[in-house]
Amino acid sequence: MSNKTVLITGGMGGIGTDMCRYLHKQGYKVATTYVHDSGREKRWKDTQEQEGYPGIEVFHCDVVNWDACEKLGKAVAEKFGPVECLVNMAGITRDAVFTKMTPQQWQEVIDTNLTSVFNVTKQFIGPMIENGYGRIVNISSVNAAKGQFGQTNYSAAKSGMHGFTKSLAQEVVRKGVTVNTVSPGYISTELVMKIREDVREKIRSSIPVQRFGEASEIARTVAFLIDENAGYITGAEFAVNGGLHMH
Ligand code: CAA
Numbered sequence: 655m656s657n658k659t660v661l662i663t664g665g666m667g668g669i670g671t672d673m674c675r676y677l678h679k680q681g682y683k684v685a686t687t688y689v690h691d692s693g694r695e696k697r698w699k700d701t702q703e704q705e706g707y708p709g710i711e712v713f714h715c716d717v718v719n720w721d722a723c724e725k726l727g728k729a730v731a732e733k734f735g736p737v738e739c740l741v742n743m744a745g746i747t748r749d750a751v752f753t754k755m756t757p758q759q760w761q762e763v764i765d766t767n768l769t770s771v772f773n774v775t776k777q778f779i780g781p782m783i784e785n786g787y788g789r790i791v792n793i794s795s796v797n798a799a800k801g802q803f804g805q806t807n808y809s810a811a812k813s814g815m816h817g818f819t820k821s822l823a824q825e826v827v828r829k830g831v832t833v834n835t836v837s838p839g840y841i842s843t844e845l846v847m848k849i850r851e852d853v854r855e856k857i858r859s860s861i862p863v864q865r866f867g868e869a870s871e872i873a874r875t876v877a878f879l880i881d882e883n884a885g886y887i888t889g890a891e892f893a894v895n896g897g898l899h900m901h
Pocket residue numbers: 747749750751794795796797802803804805808838839840841845846849850853857
């Protein structure tokens with residue numbers, strides 16, 4: 655059990671909801687963020703409370719927006735004090751073959767999946783360094799290292815995340831802060847379910863484990879990496895992809 659605080663960006667989504675619950679069960683004080691459809695956070699929070707996960711705090715924040723991230727940093731610190739663990743998970747897809755990809759599809763994905771990691775991490779790294787303890791996990795993707803037809807934007811952003819991980823890990827390793835990447839394969843969430851069915855089925859049958867992953871399988875990996883006893887693991891990438899890509 656842990657009594658530490660964890661902030662998960664994009665924690666009301668498909669992978670995130672499971673992660674919030676799993677870490678709550680492990681004793682963490684859990685905070686998360688959302689951006690779309692104000693009002694929905696109250697319903698989400700009520701559901702968590704009714705189903706045995708009380709006290710998860712939800713903050714509105716567009717992770718693309720620097721000022722919003724600064725506000726998030728202050729609001730979370732006011733509520734919880736310093737955050738010991740950060741999971742950068744907010745992300746989107748805008749899939750299209752490169753010849754059809756618009757500048758907007760490119761930019762939205764780079765901003766949401768990569769620049770966000772800079773914007774959010776900057777708000778929380780200072781106290782981690784001062785306190786001599788921190789755990790950061792960046793959620794990348796199997797398609798970072800593997801590449802994927804239709805995802806030049808996404809693969810570039812998610813590969814960038816791992817470069818960020820390795821560089822920051824070197825800068826803060828002597829301050830007790832670890833920085834790692836988790837790269838999920840195809841997990842059965844809406845993000846994957848919105849892939850055209852014939853394409854999705856082809857992908858599913860190419861996965862050696864012969865199924866999509868479960869969100870709980872990502873939550874468990876993150877829990878392992880943010881544990882106090884995981885201090886010797888830093889700058890690493892953990893693949894959770896059913897064997898889809900081995901490297
Ligand atoms: N390799 C080689 N050729 C391929 C291919 C592949 N993987 N996929 C499609 N093609 C070919 C098709 O056979 C087709 O050929 P013809 O023109 O000769 O018939 C051509 O490329 C065009 O393919 P589509 O009909 O699929 O093109 P489209 O414009 O309708 O759709 C697309 C393009 C939106 C990118 C679609 O292919 C697609 O959704 N692909 C899956 C992308 C994907 O895996 N996204 C992951 C989303 S989930 C996620 O991102 C989470 C995560 O991290 C894992």
